[in-house]
Amino acid sequence: MNVRVDHEDRRRQIAEALLRIADTQGLQSASMRAVAAEAGVSLRLVQYYFETKEGLLLDALERLGTQLQARMARWITEAGSPPTPRALVTAVLSSILPTDPESRRITRTYAAYYTLVLSDPALVEKHGTPQPDLLEGFLAKQIRAAQRSGEIDSGKDPEMTAAGLLTMVNGLGSSVLGRQRTGDAALAILTHHLDELFRTA
Amino acid sequence: MNVRVDHEDRRRQIAEALLRIADTQGLQSASMRAVAAEAGVSLRLVQYYFETKEGLLLDALERLGTQLQARMARWITEAGSPPTPRALVTAVLSSILPTDPESRRITRTYAAYYTLVLSDPALVEKHGTPQPDLLEGFLAKQIRAAQRSGEIDSGKDPEMTAAGLLTMVNGLGSSVLGRQRTGDAALAILTHHLDELFRTA
DNA sequence: CACGGCATGATACGGGTGTACCAGGAGGTC
DNA sequence: GACCTCCTGGTACACCCGTATCATGCCGTG
Known part of the structure; x- marks a missing residue:
């Protein structure tokens, strides 16, 4: 055997x-x-x-990252082709929100790692998590594209707006996991802000 | 003795x-x-x-809540008298952000409790944490007041805007604790969005 | 066919955990 | 002065942890 x-x-x-x-x-x-x-x-x-246990934790974290990346990629391809900037931004942000079982699982597990990293910052450096900054850059790029096509007020600061959206989604996820809000309510708040952002000014 | x-x-x-x-x-x-x-x-x-240990954890959590409440109260009184809605909103939100040692301590400790609550939701129910909803209501009230005086575009939805701001600050705090952003950078993002909200439309 | 290394099982070790138990000293009350 | 309650110390118990050790089977290769 x-x-x-x-x-x-x-x-x-x-x-x-x-x-x-x-x-x-x-x-x-x-x-x-x-x-x-x-x-x-x-x-x-x-x-x-x-x-060692640390090795197991690190390996699992890496796999979790891959899973989230795959999920985002799936949502992006479902955003249509060619995707509009708005569809891309919406896809990325709502793929992170814990609204369905898969994203709930991923978000919850990331949250479990979060405090671990807080008490031992050296852990994440052995693993390298450049994701958040990259995501923010990606969102900013889409926002700039939408500004060029007139979908977003050109007075907006792309970086600041991207950072605001991303951290808002992060906070929304926390509130959903903490049972303070349902996933649908969080999604409603996100789409409301996206509607506001993308309305022609 | x-x-x-x-x-x-x-x-x-x-x-x-x-x-x-x-x-x-x-x-x-x-x-x-x-x-x-x-x-x-x-x-x-x-x-x-x-x-029991659970008793100790619960008691300490309660004290932590009191400390945060006291901090917010202090920042609110420093917002001037009579405080403008904008000053109140700014005070409440930036008092939560981990920018100085005290708020870093409080935020970090809350984060430590966060995963504990995630894995045992029953814990927080013995303690009762109605804070977040109350805060959101308070912010919405201030936003409505600012709309009446013309400081905020009356087209904005107060509840949605309040929820967005609060969750954004929550997410900003997480990113600061996770060393992805400095406290000052987070504060800059927050003030940028407040400036945008309070500019007369 | 023998051998050496890969893969697996059972178990032991030292240490840390929350909690329980037993003992005793100090202060107020009758 | 006796007693009883409040407060404190030391220590033991049962359990779980991550890791290490010893033993044994199977396999492919020589």
């Missing part, structure tokens, strides 16, 4: 068990033993494929 | 030790023993004044 197994498969199986626990019970419940049980393997196996 | 000591004093001493640890090392490092050492008392004392 022991044919040279595919390491990548095993690693994925275990890392996704970790992510599942982080989503449902939080990272503090994701002990090595719990991950092993969730993945249906022995504790030793988890140790074997990830020498 | 054992004169009937003031329970409230001791409880505050211990709870603030917990908050200090939560701020600097995260809540996961705030064990009963660590709190005892930080407060300079024995483990038994912590147990004596807070029967």
